[in-house]
Amino acid sequence: MDGSRPGADDAGAVDAVRGTQADADELLYILEHSDSVALIVQDLATLEKLTVRSIEGPIERSLRFIILLTDEPAPSVATKLLSFSQVMALGEGAQLQTASSKRTDLATLMYTSGTSGRPKGVMLSHGNLLSQITAACAVVRPQSGEGVLSILPIWHCYERTFEYFVLSQGCTQIYTNIRQVKKDLKQFQPRYMVGVPRLWESIYEGVQKQFREQPANKQKLVQFFLQQSHRYIYARRTLQNLNLENLQPTLIDKLVALAQAIALWPIHQLGDRLVYKQVRTAMGNQIKFVVSGGGSIAEHLEDFYEVVGIQILGGYGLTETAPITHVRRPWHNLRGADGEPVPGTETRIVNPETRQDLATGQQGLVLLRGPQVMQGYYKNPEATAKAINPEGWFDTGDLGKVTAADDLIITGRAKDTIVLTNGENIEPQPIENACQRSPFIDQIMLVGQDQKMLGALIVPNTEALEQWAAAQGKTLAFQSEADSRALTLEHTSVQELYRQELNREVKGRPGYRPDERIGPFELMTEPMSAENGMMTQTLKIRRAVVMERYRGMIDAMFS
CATH class of the missing domain: 3.30.300.30 (ANL, C-terminal domain)
Known part of the structure; x- marks a missing residue:
């Protein structure tokens, strides 16, 4: 976590964050739209990307200063520019004065990903962000000092609120990137990991590549173990009432599943000793579970990680909900679903046209209400009124359904x-x-x-x-x-x-x-x-x- 964000929180400032990979037009739009009075940039390359496009006009007039988080020689700009060392020197001997913020005060502007059109500034309060710590505590309580490996951009809502939680629990935060993740998994042996489906796909592909490089007889053996273990985990899910295709198994279903599980267990255990244990070792061999968000997890990935003994807790949320609203529990991990609502969160499934409530199991538009729902879109009351009705229900724009056990299953995006x-x-x-x-x-x-x-x-x-x-x-x-x-x-x-x-x-x-x-x-x-x-x-x-x-x-x- 960079020091600028908690520093801004202590000062009572509202930050508007974006990654350095965003193009200059998007960064300049956010800089102007957010009415920012200060600009903090990660490195000289980012600053040059902005100055090439010229920070001028209304943006230049509103900016009081720019902070460069390095000591690289910087170009001349009209706005006051401070290097990291200069900022640190200014702080020496200064008395810390923390702001007295309320839960209802605006904490941050998190701009949407802009998958269609201009990004919107999501107004999240301190209360919205704090609700995420309470929500996560209902799912897992890590021990102080346990390692958590993070690969997502630190400015992203998902990563940011998860960091707040793990640091509040005294965990050790470990940062990595896509090039270093395999090495860091082995070196730091984290207990938890947070990521998105594309990451799990990448790790899966790496394992499959190693399987394909084995001699033909070994490939056949690996495939045999995987096939039998798939049958075993599906039988086990049926016994646990966690088979999404059969959530209410009959007694006969369970007896058949029990017989299959007993017959396949020795093969699964042998596959674990010969194959799956090596996969876990490559991932540090200490992971209790990984948390996945930012999209649905493909069925073959769910199956593979369960087979090799790595538990994925999928969840659901949006930037507008700070972001977590639903997450699967370790004791009720219904693969293929997006989890039960976190404490204080209500879910409705309605007809997209009539907005009438639909019965359990029917697909419709997902509406949410809870302490994590945003205050609105910055300087966009029309979009806010369209997204949140007078009763406080937020229109996610997603299609889904709920099970009898209150698990949410997202089936698609209405606009997609x-x-x-x-x-x-x-x-x-x-x-x-x-x-x-x-x-x-x-x-x-x-x-x-x-x-x-x-x-x-x-x-x-x-x-x-x-x-x-x-x-x-x-x-x-x-x-x-x-x-x-x-x-x-x-x-x-x-x-x-x-x-x-x-x-x-x-x-x-x-x-x-x-x-x-x-x-x-x-x-x-x-x-x-x-x-x-x-x-x-x-x-x-x-x-x-x-x-x-x-x-x-x-x-x-x-x-």
């Missing part, structure tokens, strides 16, 4: 719903999650609004594809080459491989409907990332940005 010409509504996320079970698919985004069928933009897993090509005595090329042994992404055999993968994964999904079949698709060489603007900082796809960038390709797919 794809409507085909036959009137069928398709939620893309669950289908995309299913497709990512394929070792040949790294990223996928469904398209098809107002079309007869779904289409897909796919970023291949190049390592898996290269191994597949090598097994056929071929090489993989991303451009046309004279070598007759080189396969391009447009080659018939490559296209047929992906057609088979899509058909198998989509049709194998529970509750499959014919309208969910994927028709045309395109294989893309450019991954979707935060750096190229096609993903948010928490690695969620910016669908509107991708649609705009590949509009011509998408139109051609359906022509």
Whole structure:
């Protein structure tokens, strides 16, 4: 945690935060929209990114000073500029004067990820943030000194409030990044970890890559253990009433599950000793559980981590709710669901058009009310009134349902719903999650609004594809080459491989409907990332940005 944020809290200041990877236009928009009187930048590169675009006009007039959190030689700017050493020197001998803030006072402006349009400034009070500590305490009480590994941007709402919690419990906070995470897991052996689905996918892919590099006989043995262990964990879930496909098992269901669990337990234990223990060792071998947010977890990831003995506690929330509203409990970890509400939180599922309450198990629009709901959008009363009704219910914009045990299951984003010409509504996320079970698919985004069928933009897993090509005595090329042994992404055999993968994964999904079949698709060489603007900082796809960038390709797919 950088020292500027708690310092601002102590001073009673309101911060407006953003990551350095955001483009200059977005940073300057937030700087001006937030009416900031001071600017704190991480390094010289960030400052230069802003000054190149010129901090001028209303922004320059409102800024009193700029703090550079390094001692790098800085360019000349009109606004007073202080280096980190200069700020520290100013503080020497000064008397600390903390502000007397109330729970209802504004604490921060957290700008939304901007997946569509301009980011909105979410007004979170001290009470909103403090409610998150209470919420987390209802789920886990870590011991003082236990290590927590964090990989998310420290300015992000999810990471920020989780930090408040773990530090309030006396934990040791360990920061890492995507390049160092595997090394840090082994070195620091954390007890807990917080992340997003893309992180768990990355670790999973690394393990699968190691499996694929083993001799053929070892690969077969690993696959045998994984298949039998999958059967074992599903039987165990049924016995625990934690099988999402059968939440109310009959006595016969439980007897069958018990017989399966007893028969498969020795195989699962042998697989644990020979295979799964190595996966846990690679992750430090001390993790009690990991907490996942920022999107739904694909079913194959849930299954894999349960098989290898690493428990994932999925949750749900938004920036507007500070962010946690629901989380799975260690003693009631219903895989595939987003958890029970945290203390003080109410959930309603309503018809999107009539706003009438729907029965348990029916899908509708998710409304929330609780101590974590924001005060509103900064300088945007119209958007605030649209999001929060007079009774305090916040419209999440998400579609979902609740179980009889009050577990929330998010099924999609209302704005992401794809409507085909036959009137069928398709939620893309669950289908995309299913497709990512394929070792040949790294990223996928469904398209098809107002079309007869779904289409897909796919970023291949190049390592898996290269191994597949090598097994056929071929090489993989991303451009046309004279070598007759080189396969391009447009080659018939490559296209047929992906057609088979899509058909198998989509049709194998529970509750499959014919309208969910994927028709045309395109294989893309450019991954979707935060750096190229096609993903948010928490690695969620910016669908509107991708649609705009590949509009011509998408139109051609359906022509």
